[in-house]
Amino acid sequence: MKDKYDDEDLQRLYDKTYFSTRSRPPMWIRRAEFMHEKFHPKTVLDVGCAYGELVKALVDMGIEAYGVDGSEYAINNSDSSIRSKLFKVNLNSDKFPFNDKTFDVVGSFYSVEHIHDINFFAKELQRILKDDGIAWFLTPNEGLEQRNETDVFTNTFEEWKKIFEERGFKVAKFSPHEMMALRGKLGKFKFYLLPKSIQNIIKKVAYDYSNRKMKDASFILTKN
Template sequence: MGIPHISSRWYDAWYFRHSCGKPYERNEEWLRFFRAIADRIVAEIRPRTVLDVGCAMGFLVEALRDRGVEAFGIDISEFAIRQARDDIKAYVYVASVLDPLPSALPSRYDLVVCIEVLEHLPSNRVDEAIKRLCQLSDDILFSSTPDDYREITHLNVQPPEYWAERFALHGFFRDVDFDASFITPWAARWRRSSDPFHRVVRNYERKFWRLWRENVELRTKLLEMRDELARLEAIKDVSRHGENQYIRSCSLMTGMNKIKNFIKHCLTRLGWIP
């Protein structure tokens, strides 16, 4: 069986109702999500022009325009584009990242946003799509699920290092000091770099070292807390046979609960529990 061809008919009303985790429609939850993204983009990147590739119903485009940014969007779904807010319809177009932009759109942008889009492309079209993104801007906010294989239109689900390699082929590297997790936990900001290779490696190593040390320190603290929890439980067992059992148990339970809460906090920081 060959690689499926991309079809805009996949992205109809049924798709947006059933294939986005929750119904993708104009409601306060989705609007609040994209408003929050727009707020962070405006505050931390400050672009004058933005292209949202795979804009769906244009929620991010409208949020950015409401904040004074000259934003545009493209999406292959005719259904989604028809759902855009009336005053936004002039700025969103039925188009694919694989094709030349509509003539009415600018050819370059301060920022390109591409959220959960490229996993919908077959693997043999990904490099072409990334090349187009990199031609449109020197600054790209990008997110693509690393593990959602259940959605039937996800033709090329890949881990973060796959996308890092693809962008690096075009001279784009992760901005290791920018936290894009306000979009998704795996989102990243890719920027064109003219730095020599040794400087790029230095930046990556700086970030890796800090995260590795944090991981080791948290793991060490967790093991210490585990030992303390075991000690307190042993004391609790002994106290059952002595006087003032209730008072001692309450005190020990308070200490144990504090430790359990700290362990949960550490595991969350490490990403081991949601």
């Protein structure tokens, strides 16, 4: 495994085969709704945006949203209506094509584990994030033994916390359980008819249970 991937490596690894199971529009629509409900952003950047499905969902809601990804294939196969909002960026070495302090929210969903140069990435994140902005990360909660050709920088939450705190961020665990829908597999129990406060307790229990298998780390970064 290389220390750092160049553009040729990125296009080889993140091709049609890699993205063949990545398209799940309903999930991204719900995630966009949740981000709007929870953070009320005016500007959002999706890091590792793939086909830009989250960007499209946010734009359709009237939010100014953009995406960056290293894969030409993914961006070239995005919805034409938002393709101008997606940019091919090597997250290890390319300056993000945005002005300083542009974004209220930066989302990174199962992408930070693909980045080799965390120093460079953290500096760019500090630069583009507003002083009162937040960055939300979802990433596998795994350590060194799970690294491979694409998941090159997997860590546990405790390791990510140390990494980003050393680079000038505050780091806090964040449970996205409120994003869960109670009309899917749990629909037969009609939990969605209960008061919202009770629904959120049920969602928290369901999320924690399912995350035993998923082993995801979810955390928020803010500037010091």
